[in-house]
Amino acid sequence: MPVWQQLFDSLKSEKFMIVAVAEESRGAEHARQWIEQADAKYWCLIDTDHRVADLYGMVNVPQAVWMDETGRIVRPPETAGSTDHFRLMDRTTRTLAPEHQAARQDARTAYLAAVREWVLTGQFALPSDAARRMLPRITPEIALARAHFRLGVWLRRHGNTGEGDAHLAEASRLHPDSWNIWRQAADLDEVGKASGEAFWLRVQALGDRPYYPPPDLPRSVV
């Protein structure tokens, strides 16, 4: 979030807004410290029901959508600056080799530079047909998963933990590609569980598939 504030500051004279949505079923208090630390001047919204992920077909965080001045999607959801380098981390020492740290930083810098370039010049905005090809495809299973997720979160919020968890588990079963659903459910069960042992097993099970598919942007924009 601090990097988004820097981006926002550097584009102050432009007609541009950042909308950072916290997919946070535990509610605003769990997002507060990050938003306050970043001293964010852009919109920081709290989305307990993961409504934005539902509407836009998002499956992970951070994912971003770019919109032009008329409200048209010019880049559908894609990974917003994160990379799979964390999978190379030494989990006992929780460290990443310097070259991987550097590569991760380069990717993040390149992504932010692309956003900046788009705001200033319009570059990287996709024509309609290309944008449509990039759209996620919502299946009936995903639509049903969203309904189970909504009910699970609601039941949990109203103290019906057992039944709520059953609906969250069903949501994850119906939409296994959604890290948001699985990790949010784990977090509701116990803070920290979303990045615990079960998470790493799930990441390993990806094999050659990416956790953060890289965006289709030039690696170096600057």
Place this chain on the structure above:
Amino acid sequence: MATVLSDAGEMTVGEMTVAATKGLWLSAEDAARATGWTLKPEGMCQAELCVPLPATAVQGDRVDVAAFWQLLNRPVVRDTAGETWVLGAGADERNNALAGLIAPDFTLPDLAGVPHTLSALRGNKVFLSTWASW
């Protein structure tokens, strides 16, 4: 009483029991609030469009909203007690909205609880990104 969760938000409705049938039986008035569709002699109607209801889904001025929703190919999920229902969005509904490339609108609160609506930002480029603490 039952709670209905849908794209329109969360609302309390007076659920009615119709002998020996399951479903979400609502008065025509509550059904309209919960779904945006109005009960008419020809079925459930929205603007010019009417969807005929099977005889099992309507009794007088009461309608089984769960049966109607499934007729639209949209997901219906409920808790065991039948007190909380989700009338979900259909896959086609979501896909069609995205294919139009007009950013789906939403209203969400900030930390102070103040609501913000995406479409209020028209005239600006918008970078919409998700994140989470977990």
